[in-house]
Amino acid sequence: MLEIKNLHVKLEEEDKQILKGVNLTVEAGKVHAIMGPNGSGKSTLSYVLSGRDGYEVTEGSAHLDGEDLLEMEAEERAAAGLFLAFQYPVEIPGVGNMTFLRTAVNAQRKARGQEEMSATEFLKVVREKAKTLKIDADMLKRPVNVGFSGGEKKRNEILQMAMLEPKMCILDETDSGLDVDAMKLVSEGVNALRDAGRGFLVITHYQRLLDHIKPDVVHIMANGRIVKTGGPELALEVENNGYADILGEAV
Amino acid sequence: MVPAAVFQNDEEPPFEGLNRLKLVFVDGVFDAGASDDLAETGLEIERLETAMAQDIHWAKDLYGALETNGQTPVARPLAALNSAYASDGIVLRVTAPVARPISLIYRHENPTSDAILHHVIKVETGASVTVLENGPAAARLNKVMEVDVADGAAFHHVRAQGRDHQRRAATHIFARLGTESRFKSFTMTVNGVLTRNECVIELLGDDAQAHVAGAALGDGEFHHDDTVFITHDAVNCESRQVFKKVLRNGATGVFQGKILVKPGAQKTDGYQISQSLLLDDDSNFLAKPELEIYADDVACSHGSTSGAIDEEALFYLRSRGVPMADAQDLLVLAFLAEAVDEIEDEELRAHVSTRLSGWLERHRS
Numbered sequence: 351m352l353e354i355k356n357l358h359v360k361l362e363e364e365d366k367q368i369l370k371g372v373n374l375t376v377e378a379g380k381v382h383a384i385m386g387p388n389g390s391g392k393s394t395l396s397y398v399l400s401g402r403d404g405y406e407v408t409e410g411s412a413h414l415d416g417e418d419l420l421e422m423e424a425e426e427r428a429a430a431g432l433f434l435a436f437q438y439p440v441e442i443p444g445v446g447n448m449t450f451l452r453t454a455v456n457a458q459r460k461a462r463g464q465e466e467m468s469a470t471e472f473l474k475v476v477r478e479k480a481k482t483l484k485i486d487a488d489m490l491k492r493p494v495n496v497g498f499s500g501g502e503k504k505r506n507e508i509l510q511m512a513m514l515e516p517k518m519c520i521l522d523e524t525d526s527g528l529d530v531d532a533m534k535l536v537s538e539g540v541n542a543l544r545d546a547g548r549g550f551l552v553i554t555h556y557q558r559l560l561d562h563i564k565p566d567v568v569h570i571m572a573n574g575r576i577v578k579t580g581g582p583e584l585a586l587e588v589e590n591n592g593y594a595d596i597l598g599e600a601v
Numbered sequence: 602m603v604p605a606a607v608f609q610n611d612e613e614p615p616f617e618g619l620n621r622l623k624l625v626f627v628d629g630v631f632d633a634g635a636s637d638d639l640a641e642t643g644l645e646i647e648r649l650e651t652a653m654a655q656d657i658h659w660a661k662d663l664y665g666a667l668e669t670n671g672q673t674p675v676a677r678p679l680a681a682l683n684s685a686y687a688s689d690g691i692v693l694r695v696t697a698p699v700a701r702p703i704s705l706i707y708r709h710e711n712p713t714s715d716a717i718l719h720h721v722i723k724v725e726t727g728a729s730v731t732v733l734e735n736g737p738a739a740a741r742l743n744k745v746m747e748v749d750v751a752d753g754a755a756f757h758h759v760r761a762q763g764r765d766h767q768r769r770a771a772t773h774i775f776a777r778l779g780t781e782s783r784f785k786s787f788t789m790t791v792n793g794v795l796t797r798n799e800c801v802i803e804l805l806g807d808d809a810q811a812h813v814a815g816a817a818l819g820d821g822e823f824h825h826d827d828t829v830f831i832t833h834d835a836v837n838c839e840s841r842q843v844f845k846k847v848l849r850n851g852a853t854g855v856f857q858g859k860i861l862v863k864p865g866a867q868k869t870d871g872y873q874i875s876q877s878l879l880l881d882d883d884s885n886f887l888a889k890p891e892l893e894i895y896a897d898d899v900a901c902s903h904g905s906t907s908g909a910i911d912e913e914a915l916f917y918l919r920s921r922g923v924p925m926a927d928a929q930d931l932l933v934l935a936f937l938a939e940a941v942d943e944i945e946d947e948e949l950r951a952h953v954s955t956r957l958s959g960w961l962e963r964h965r966s
Contacts, residue, residue, distance in 0.1 A: 401920070424919035440916075440917040441914075442911075444935025453918075453931065454922050457921075457923045458921075
């Protein structure tokens with residue numbers, strides 16, 4: 351599904367190489383986790399894949415179901431089925447959450463040549479999905495993420511994911527800023543979307559999120575590269591011994 | 602003479618489909634044939650000319666009075682010119698709440714027309730009325746509206762101006778507010794090479810409220826000026842100024858807003874915000890917010906900002922599949938929302954929002 355080969359990325363504004371040859375393949379139906387210390391390039395990877403400005407790919411490729419992601423605009427990547435749950439969801443004053451969701455859903459449908467969702471149908475679906483994430487009517491009415499707590503913002507990300515039904519979901523430190531209850535709620539939302547046709551890439555510092563979202567494969571990223579790949583036990587190893595051991599071993 | 606081409610497109614004029622009383626002016630001249638019958642409205646409403654010829658004392662007393670009063674401390678020469686030479690307008694007295702908005706429609710048919718319009722409106726104690734204005738009016742328009750809002754009365758004003766891009770307009774509102782009265786005015790401006798909207802309000806009775814707001818969209822040759830002067834001369838009054846301008850391709854926006862709190866005008870609550878969204882490096886926003894306060898128990902706040910579109914928000918929207926142009930429009934509308942939300946009536950607010958999004962769609966770069 352997602353195929354990243356030898357990806358090298360530098361910052362556009364300064365001569366700083368951040369990703370130094372990332373190789374990663376996420377198969378449909380699988381959950382891959384990327385762990386790693388601060389500054390290892392995890393978030394950069396998620397931004398580059400989703401099409402954020404400010405990065406320059408100097409080498410390598412990234413494909414989603416054979417389509418060249420790096421050739422596409424951010425909105426085209428989304429329509430192609432890529433979704434990034436932001437580490438810091440953006441507040442947009444003046445744009446109602448519901449309007450935002452409906453605009454996004456219909457823009458993607460339009461891009462894929464599908465019929466737009468009617469207002470009533472949309473309302474029905476969004477209410478249903480919001481309920482399972484404990485998102486109340488008020489949160490749907492308020493401007494996007496404005497005045498939301500950390501947990502509410504992350505739940506709102508998962509709601510967007512549920513509404514957009516992407517093929518490939520990237521979760522960038524979705525556990526940051528969450529208390530235990532919120533983490534459980536968010537994880538349940540993610541798990542409900544696990545499906546044979548959908549791939550996940552879960553970026554996190556800590557093993558605790560992976561207690562709730564059980565990964566099939568765990569990668570350790572350091573210094574712009576994936577230095578170790580293993581099963582769920584690798585996450586436990588990090589939790590118990592920290593990164594130093596693994597990194598020492600890898601170098 | 603600077604001609605202004607009459608703008609043709611198939612866009613429906615604003616406020617269409619709304620239950621309203623229509624009064625039509627063509628190049629600054631009242632068109633009875635195109636208007637609703639004044640006699641059947643049940644309202645005291647006359648053409649300016651007719652009213653001045655009759656012994657309508659209140660109108661004679663009011664005409665030019667608020668304008669003259671508004672000449673100090675800042676001279677407003679175009680308004681003085683207007684009072685001296687006005688050719689047409691309406692005289693309206695409201696004595697009870699009026700449900701149907703009174704809609705002044707200004708058509709522009711002659712590319713070289715000049716128009717001087719002067720309206721006089723008196724809202725009596727406990728009465729209320731909504732006045733709508735739309736249309737380019739003339740190649741050059743000079744307009745004055747004098748509004749006397751008596752104790753406990755309410756005046757609502759929603760205006761859509763612009764349309765014919767070459768047209769030039771200088772408009773003035775002079776208002777006097779009595780005890781517990783309410784005044785709300787919102788102006789949307791899209792297009793128009795030159796627009797200056799002045800609003801001079803005096804809060805003379807305690808517990809009165811005055812809100813003035815504007816949303817302007819300017820592209821290219823566009824100079825838009827909002828000049829507001831609000832005087833608090835009574836206790837416990839509230840005033841709000843909310844002005845937002847979106848500018849690009851060298852457009853210029855101006856805001857000069859003043860709150861004057863006179864001695865004794867205690868418990869004044871004054872708020873003023875003027876903001877511009879500059880969509881490129883060529884556009885300008887010039888702001889002169891002013892507070893002048895002579896009472897010691899007041900709350901006045903003001904803010905003025907100029908900024909570009911929020912790149913973070915833009916990326917967030919795009920990452921959800923919203924195309925660049927749509928995402929930008931959405932953020933522009935969000936920026937204008939605080940001003941548009943000043944319109945109380947939901948239906949009117951929807952009319953204005955539709956106009957704004959329609960303009961954005963037609964003006965995509």
